[in-house]
Amino acid sequence: MIRKLLFIFIFFVLIFTIIYGSDNMNKNIVKISEDFYAVKNFGGNVAFLIAEDGVVVVDAGTSLSAGKKIVNIIKEKTDKPIKYVIVTHYHNDHILGLDAFPEDIKVISSEKTKENIENISVKQKRENTEKRYPEYIESIKTKLANMENTESKEYEEMEKQLKETEEFFKEYKNTDIVIPNETFKNKKVIKLRNETFEIIQYPNTHTSGISIVYFKKRKVLHTSDLIFNNMYPYIDSERGGNTENWIKALDEISKMDINTVIPGHGDIENNKNSLNRQREYFKTMRRNIQEYINNNAELEEIKENLKIPEYSNYGKERFYKLGIETIYEELKNR
Numbered sequence: 001m002i003r004k005l006l007f008i009f010i011f012f013v014l015i016f017t018i019i020y021g022s023d024n025m026n027k028n029i030v031k032i033s034e035d036f037y038a039v040k041n042f043g044g045n046v047a048f049l050i051a052e053d054g055v056v057v058v059d060a061g062t063s064l065s066a067g068k069k070i071v072n073i074i075k076e077k078t079d080k081p082i083k084y085v086i087v088t089h090y091h092n093d094h095i096l097g098l099d100a101f102p103e104d105i106k107v108i109s110s111e112k113t114k115e116n117i118e119n120i121s122v123k124q125k126r127e128n129t130e131k132r133y134p135e136y137i138e139s140i141k142t143k144l145a146n147m148e149n150t151e152s153k154e155y156e157e158m159e160k161q162l163k164e165t166e167e168f169f170k171e172y173k174n175t176d177i178v179i180p181n182e183t184f185k186n187k188k189v190i191k192l193r194n195e196t197f198e199i200i201q202y203p204n205t206h207t208s209g210i211s212i213v214y215f216k217k218r219k220v221l222h223t224s225d226l227i228f229n230n231m232y233p234y235i236d237s238e239r240g241g242n243t244e245n246w247i248k249a250l251d252e253i254s255k256m257d258i259n260t261v262i263p264g265h266g267d268i269e270n271n272k273n274s275l276n277r278q279r280e281y282f283k284t285m286r287r288n289i290q291e292y293i294n295n296n297a298e299l300e301e302i303k304e305n306l307k308i309p310e311y312s313n314y315g316k317e318r319f320y321k322l323g324i325e326t327i328y329e330e331l332k333n334r
């Protein structure tokens with residue numbers, strides 16, 4: 001239950017940093033090379049390549065309005081139609097924007113991701129719409145009503161949270177979950193007139209069914225959520241997320257011929273450093289947690305005592321602790 005609540009919480013945090021942190025459009029668009037762009041701050045990082053035959057997009061943003069903004073950015077750069085959207089995995093911050101895209105496009109994902117969208121995202125939306133969000137909104141209202149000092153900073157923040165949640169919920173209710181219409185099992189190579197790109201699944205890493213997208217000629221890799229660049233990574237262990245597999249995947253990926261890495265979250269870099277840092281993060285965390293386990297430490301003790309200064313500026317402490325919890329469970333249960 002706690003895990004579930006945390007997940008929803010993370011989901012909220014992602015949503016809100018995104019929509020409200022993105023007023024200055026130009027700040028969100030990163031030119032990778034000729035006719036190739038990344039779009040940041042609308043959920044998971046989006047990339048689009050304007051090929052001769054049409055536009056190829058990786059991921060679709062975190063909400064209907066994020067999706068609309070992404071489509072507009074693409075339209076500003078080219079008259080060519082959007083041809084493909086590749087969906088890397090089922091998490092809301094990568095798929096909800098799909099509803100804003102034209103209907104006649106190919107939406108490509110791994111079979112497992114399609115299955116996850118059908119089974120998890122659709123169900124989650126129903127539950128969130130009918131129950132979780134209304135309850136969550138009610139709980140904020142109750143808290144507000146019980147606060148004595150309506151001039152306090154806390155009250156102000158709570159009011160803001162309520163407003164943002166209500167706004168998000170209004171849109172979320174009316175967003176259709178788009179199901180991919182073309183799937184592959186492990187890997188798919190798409191050859192366009194002048195470009196080739198590969199979609200490669202690395203299952204049970206960040207989550208099940210997740211894929212990366214490699215733009216061969218450009219030597220650019222969109223890693224999706226296999227990289228949270230300089231941030232605490234989220235491990236979706238309830239859906240197959242596993243750090244041992246994740247490290248192995250990063251080992252393999254780092255052998256690829258890459259000049260630029262677009263992570264799922266965080267900054268784009270023209271080197272492989274983010275790949276290596278992500279791998280080191282998991283290795284360090286696993287090594288440290290294993291040491292505590294070997295000394296018969298309890299989870300709470302580890303969460304209290306394990307501090308790694310290198311990662312102290314990676315974000316909110318509760319995400320760090322959630323990571324410890326997940327890795328602890330993984331190491332304990334193997």
Ligand SMILES: [Zn+2]
Pocket residue numbers: 089091206225
């Ligand atoms: Zn994700």
